[in-house]
Amino acid sequence: DAGVIQSPRHEVTEMGQEVTLRCKLISGHNSLFWYRQTMMRGLELLIYFNNNVPIDDSGMPEDRFSAKMPNASFSTLKIQPSEPRDSAVYFCASSLSDRNVEQYFGPGTRLTVT
Amino acid sequence: GENVEQHPSTLSVQEGDSAVIKCTYSDSASNYFPWYKQELGKGPQLIIDIRSNVGEKKDQRIAVTLNKTAKHFSLHITETQPEDSAVYFCAASKGSNYQLIWGAGTKLIIKP
Numbered sequence: 216d217a218g219v220i221q222s223p224r225h226e227v228t229e230m231g232q233e234v235t236l237r238c239k240l241i242s243g244h245n246s247l248f249w250y251r252q253t254m255m256r257g258l259e260l261l262i263y264f265n266n267n268v269p270i271d272d273s274g275m276p277e278d279r280f281s282a283k284m285p286n287a288s289f290s291t292l293k294i295q296p297s298e299p300r301d302s303a304v305y306f307c308a309s310s311l312s313d314r315n316v317e318q319y320f321g322p323g324t325r326l327t328v329t
Numbered sequence: 330g331e332n333v334e335q336h337p338s339t340l341s342v343q344e345g346d347s348a349v350i351k352c353t354y355s356d357s358a359s360n361y362f363p364w365y366k367q368e369l370g371k372g373p374q375l376i377i378d379i380r381s382n383v384g385e386k387k388d389q390r391i392a393v394t395l396n397k398t399a400k401h402f403s404l405h406i407t408e409t410q411p412e413d414s415a416v417y418f419c420a421a422s423k424g425s426n427y428q429l430i431w432g433a434g435t436k437l438i439i440k441p
Contacts, residue, residue, distance in 0.1 A: 219372075258373070258418065258431045271428055306372050312425070317363070320372025 219321035221307050227327045233295040236324045238307030240288050248318060249282055249292050250306040258306075264290065297328045331356040333421050335432030343440050348409055350435045352419035353401040359421040362402045363429070364393060367416045376417075377404070406437075414439045 220239040228234055240247055247264040262272040267284045275282070279298070284290045294301055304325050308318040332355040342348045352362075360381035365373035379386045379393045379402065386393050390409075395402040402421075406413055419432040 257433045260428055260431075263428060308372070317375045317378070318373075318429075320374065322370075323372050 219307055219309055219319050221305075221321035221324050223324060224322065225325045225327075227329065228297055229329055230298055231296045232328075233293065234297045234301075234326060234328075236292040236305050236307075236326070238290045238292070238321060240290070240307075240309040241319055242288065244309035244311055244319070245287065246310040246312060246318075247284060247290050248306075248308040248310075249290070250308065250320075251303045252306060252323070253303045261292070294326075297326075299328045302326055302328050331359060331421060331423065331427075331430040333419060333430045333432045335419050335435055337435060338433065339436045339438070341438040341440060342409055344409055344411060346409055348406045348413070348437055350404045350417055350419070350437070351401060352403070352421070352432050353399075354421040354430075355400065356421070356423060357397075357400060358423045359400075360424060361422045361429075362393070362395060363420050364404050365418045365420070367418065367434075369415075373418055409437075409439050411439050411441065413437060 222237045245266050249261040251259045261274045262282045263270050264284050282292045304323045306320050306323045308320040310316050310318045335352045363378035364376050366376045367373040377388050377391050377393050379395050390407045392405040416434045416436050418434050420429040422429045
C-alpha cells in the first residue's frame with residue numbers, strides 16, 4: 216500500500232484565496248484525522264471522521280475551515296478565505312478503527328499564505 | 330480536560346548513549362499512551378504505545394514505562410544511533426471516544 220497520500224505537498228497562495236487540501240486514506244481504514252502543525256501551537260487535531268461521519272470538529276478554528284469525506288477513501292480540507300495565520304503544515308492521518316489505535320500520517324501539505 | 334506536558338523540549342546525547350523523554354498527564358482516566366517519531370519533512374510515525382494495564386513495554390532499543398500513580402510515562406532509547414535524531418511526541422487518551430492529547434514534542438539530537 217502507498218500509505219496516506221496528500222496533495223499538494225506545497226501550496227503558496229495569497230490572502231483571501233480559497234485553498235483545498237486533499238487526502239487519500241489507506242485502503243481499509245475507516246477513521247480520518249486532519250491535523251495542523253506550527254512551531255507555536257505544535258500538533259493540533261482539527262477534525263476526526265469515523266466511517267465518513269464527522270465525529271469531533273471542535274478543533275476547527277473557525278467557519279473559514281471546512282472538511283468533507285465524499286467517500287470512504289477520500290477527504291478534503293478547505294480554507295475560504297485563507298489568511299496568513301493559516302500558514303502551517305497540514306497532516307492527514309488514517310487508522311483502522313478509531314482514535315486509540317495507530318494513526319498513519321501522510322507526508323503533509325506545507326501551506327504558505329502571503 | 331486532559332493536559333500532557335513533555336520534557337525536555339530539546340535533548341542532545343552522544344551516539345551510543347541512552348536518551349529518556351518524559352511526559353506527564355493530568356487525567357487519571359487516561360489509558361492509552363502512544364509515542365510518535367517525526368523525521369524532518371515527514372509526518373509522525375508510531376514507534377511504540379502502551380496501555381494502562383501494563384507498566385512497561387519494550388521493542389528492541391525502545392522502551393516505554395508507565396507510572397499510573399504518578400501519572401507519568403517515559404520513552405527510553407538505548408544505544409542511540411544517528412537515525413534516532415528526530416522530534417518525538419507523546420500523547421494520551423481516555424479511550425476511543427476521546428481524542429489523543431499530544432505533548433509539545435522533544436527534539437532529539439544524536440551527536441556523532
